[in-house]
Amino acid sequence: MKTVLCRPLHGAAVPALLMLAMATTAQAAQQRDTLVYDLAVVPRRAQLVIEARLTRAEPGAVVLAAPPGSRPAGTTVAGLTATDDGGSPLAVRRTGSAFTIEAASSGAIRFRYRLSFQRRVADGSTGAALDSTRLYAATRSVFVAPEPASYRKTSRAYPIVRVRVAVPAGWRLVTGWESEGGEHRPASGDDLLGATIAAAADFRIYLDSVAGKPFLLAIRGRRYFTDSALVAVVQASLRRGVEAFGPIPAARVTYTSELGRKGRSSGSLEGVASIGLVWEPSELLELPRSHDTFHETLHLWFGGAIETERWWTEGVTDYFAARLYAEWKQRPEDLAALCYESYKNYLAIEHRTRMTMADENRRHVGGDNTELLVYRKGMLAGLLLDAAIRRATAGRATLDHAARRLLAMAAERSSRRVRDSEIRSIVVEVGGGGTVARLWDRVVGGVSPLAQTEITEALRDVTGRTLDPPGQPKRRKVLRVAPHR
Numbered sequence: 012m013k014t015v016l017c018r019p020l021h022g023a024a025v026p027a028l029l030m031l032a033m034a035t036t037a038q039a040a041q042q043r044d045t046l047v048y049d050l051a052v053v054p055r056r057a058q059l060v061i062e063a064r065l066t067r068a069e070p071g072a073v074v075l076a077a078p079p080g081s082r083p084a085g086t087t088v089a090g091l092t093a094t095d096d097g098g099s100p101l102a103v104r105r106t107g108s109a110f111t112i113e114a115a116s117s118g119a120i121r122f123r124y125r126l127s128f129q130r131r132v133a134d135g136s137t138g139a140a141l142d143s144t145r146l147y148a149a150t151r152s153v154f155v156a157p158e159p160a161s162y163r164k165t166s167r168a169y170p171i172v173r174v175r176v177a178v179p180a181g182w183r184l185v186t187g188w189e190s191e192g193g194e195h196r197p198a199s200g201d202d203l204l205g206a207t208i209a210a211a212a213d214f215r216i217y218l219d220s221v222a223g224k225p226f227l228l229a230i231r232g233r234r235y236f237t238d239s240a241l242v243a244v245v246q247a248s249l250r251r252g253v254e255a256f257g258p259i260p261a262a263r264v265t266y267t268s269e270l271g272r273k274g275r276s277s278g279s280l281e282g283v284a285s286i287g288l289v290w291e292p293s294e295l296l297e298l299p300r301s302h303d304t305f306h307e308t309l310h311l312w313f314g315g316a317i318e319t320e321r322w323w324t325e326g327v328t329d330y331f332a333a334r335l336y337a338e339w340k341q342r343p344e345d346l347a348a349l350c351y352e353s354y355k356n357y358l359a360i361e362h363r364t365r366m367t368m369a370d371e372n373r374r375h376v377g378g379d380n381t382e383l384l385v386y387r388k389g390m391l392a393g394l395l396l397d398a399a400i401r402r403a404t405a406g407r408a409t410l411d412h413a414a415r416r417l418l419a420m421a422a423e424r425s426s427r428r429v430r431d432s433e434i435r436s437i438v439v440e441v442g443g444g445g446t447v448a449r450l451w452d453r454v455v456g457g458v459s460p461l462a463q464t465e466i467t468e469a470l471r472d473v474t475g476r477t478l479d480p481p482g483q484p485k486r487r488k489v490l491r492v493a494p495h496r
């Protein structure tokens with residue numbers, strides 16, 4: 012499996028803010044602060060020139076967060092200045108990644124800055140790049156904006172956001188936001204900072220819907236697969252997701268398929284509904300990348316609609332992605348190949364018998380998705396739990412049933428958060444008790460090594476087939492030739 016960086020950025024408060032926005036009267040909505048951005052894309056300088064106007068009811072200093080300066084963001088903010096609405100300069104202080112604009116009186120403020128791009132080709136789907144032919148960026152690399160978390164903490168509504176973008180002649184803009192009359196409308200601060208924005212003259216746009224929810228797929232450049240092959244994988248991932256876990260938890264989904272450089276293959280969910288896919292030059296749309304695309308789609312549910320432990324949102328998501336892909340293709344051997352690959356990676360993780368997946372996450376152990384337990388052991392945990400539930404219930408229940416109950420639980424909470432102990436209770440209950448509880452405590456709660464034989468057995472429980480690990484000596488087929496008479 013290629014090194015694929017995958018990072019869903021969580022925007023858990025979006026639905027809560029939406030509900031808040033809907034609950035307020037039109038008059039109250041008018042009192043909400045507004046934040047309007049005008050972006051001009053200037054390819055020859057590899058820059059965006061950005062002007063913003065923020066109205067506010069409360070006087071006092073305004074604190075804005077800058078895009079992350081480190082890799083893979085790939086952008087630098089320069090020349091940020093601010094004025095009041097009449098054009099009088101306001102003092103700006105930069106401390107670390109925050110800009111503080113001193114504005115004693117209330118009323119609108121304006122600020123402007125240049126955003127320089129360090130890369131012509133994005134370092135990955137979470138990065139940013141601009142050259143003479145295209146723009147691709149995760150929006151948190153673009154906007155200097157009030158921090159959504161500070162609004163959540165005080166239960167204040169984030170300003171109503173509008174974004175207008177001037178692109179070079181002939182370029183087509185693709186964003187993860189709703190748009191109307193040339194304006195793009197991020198639903199909240201999380202949505203503003205957790206989306207993708209891309210523009211180019213040569214995007215090929217595909218619009219379709221799955222289970223009543225529209226999705227847009229924008230593809231540019233050529234790779235060794237057809238657009239229709241990618242459209243089919245995206246459609247299947249959404250359809251299989253809906254069948255397993257219920258309605259798509261977003262009003263619409265945007266996929267942006269962009270060209271990357273060698274060795275930088277990646278996909279990510281930005282925010283809750285915007286998926287970036289960056290391909291390296293020689294990539295094929297075969298098992299690994301189709302599996303990744305399923306994985307990113309399933310983040311709409313796990314990582315989007317539900318926030319929980321990383322071993323679940325990454326590892327179990329990876330298992331579901333593998334199983335749903337294999338079911339779609341009717342190739343159980345693909346599920347086996349991905350599980351055995353995970354097992355091989357798992358064996359190479361040196362801390363596997365020293366740390367639980369939660370320990371690893373708490374200690375911020377670094378590495379890509381082949382080097383971390385939350386991915387590799389997490390995927391195997393998904394397989395083993397699914398198999399144990401099926402075995403214990405004689406096939407009447409699966410891990411999908413548990414996942415649906417978790418999603419229902421998360422939907423009741425504004426934080427969307429479900430705790431590990433709650434997942435355990437539900438998984439054990441769905442699986443009928445003791446055996447599943449013991450498996451959980453050993454695999455999720457413990458550090459004892461996993462054996463390859465239990466992977467093979469679990470695959471048998473899930474697929475009904477015996478799928479041996481690769482490289483095992485095959486039982487030789489003996490061709491018996493009828494003897495000549």
Ligand SMILES: [Zn+2]
Pocket residue numbers: 017018019306310324325
């Ligand atoms: Zn992921």
